[in-house]
Amino acid sequence: MDRFQELSAFIAVVETGGFTAAARIMGESQSSISKAVNALEKRLGVALLHRSTRKVTLTDQGQKYYERTRPLLDEINMADSELASSTLDFTGLVRIAAPSTFGRLHVLPLIPELLSCHPGLKVDLVLSDALRDMVEDRIDLAIRLSPSNDPDSVVRRVGSTSLVCAGSRCYFAQYGVPRTPADLIDHNCLIYGAMTEWSFTGPSGRFSVPVSGSLSSNSAETILAGVQAGVGIGMFYRASLVEELKHADVITVLDEFVNESRDVNLVWPKRRFISTRVRIATDFFTQRLPLRL
Known part of the structure; x- marks a missing residue:
């Protein structure tokens, strides 16, 4: 039996909840779907399915198989529709994930231009500081500022952004400005994620300083709000502070000790076929993002 037919029947049964409904939407007999x-x-x-007289449910192995094969079927269907189309206005949904602050500042402003250039596209922009599982969360394209060592992903570097140590003038007026990284032990350092040690570079090379403070969060937006409110000092990507550094309220410190940078990468799942709509979005951000960094 044709493997594509087997896969299509399996996914139809999962998504309709039964063999009869799957047969109806596929225009086949119930017996052929079952076979x-x-x-x-x-x-x-x-065994991929638990069968009973009342309902059909996935086994654990069936769930894993469904999660891996459903995106593949989507891509096959999209490839068929794109090759059958005689127009250049590619259509479909592109789900893009980006860090919250970076996405708000640099990705979101580019979305109107992307949609204007390609009216058939639809964008679902997921802004989150959590590292999303691209297969499980159905992410087509991720924009990441952290290193990507996932062997199941393709990574395209489009630029870089440096790290900066920053605080508000009102905080420094009250507690003083740190002159060396060692001075941070006497300051309220706001902790983003698990960054309880901040990296610096001195005459003897790279070294780390343990930091602590009254506020920690897995959200860079929260840490930034704390800095703006004068709560303490934070470590940020410079690209996430472009608006704040235009004003006098937030300033960087210890610049001579901070020279580390992070690559800005476009990441997508390593698949044999990447849909044209994802390629369009990837090429667009490859061209436009570097101009903002």
Whole structure:
């Protein structure tokens, strides 16, 4: 039996909740759908579905198989539709993930231009500081400022941004300005994520300083709000402070000790076929993002 037919039948059963409904939407008989799923399970050597008289549910292995194969079927269907289309206005949804602050400042302002250039596209922009699982969360394209060592992903570097240590003038007026990284032990350092040690560079090379403070968060926006309110000092990507550094309220300190940078990467799942809509978005951000960094 055709493997594509087996896969299509399996996914239809999962998403409709039963063999009868799957047969109806696929225009096949219930017996042919059942035979296709049975053939798939026999070929794989595992049970993908729990069958009962009332409902059909996924086994643990079936759930994993569904999560891996559903995006592949989407891409096959998209490839068929794109090749069958005679127009250049590619359509479809592109789900993009980016860090909250960086995404708000640098990705969101570019979305209107992307949609204007390609009216058939739809964008679902997910702003989160959490490192999203691209397969599980159905992410087509991720914009990341952290190193990416995932062997199942393709990474394209589009630029870099340096780290900066920053605080508000009102905080420094009250507590003084640190002159060396060692001075941070006497300051309220706001902790983003697990960054309880900040890296610096001196005459003898790189070194780390343990830091602590009254506020920690997994949200860079929260740390930035704390700095703006004069709560303490934070470590940021310079690209996330472009608006704040235009004004006099937030300033950087210890600049001579901070020279570390992070790559800005476009990341997408390593698949044999990448849809044209994802390629369009990738090429667009490859061209436009470096101009903002």
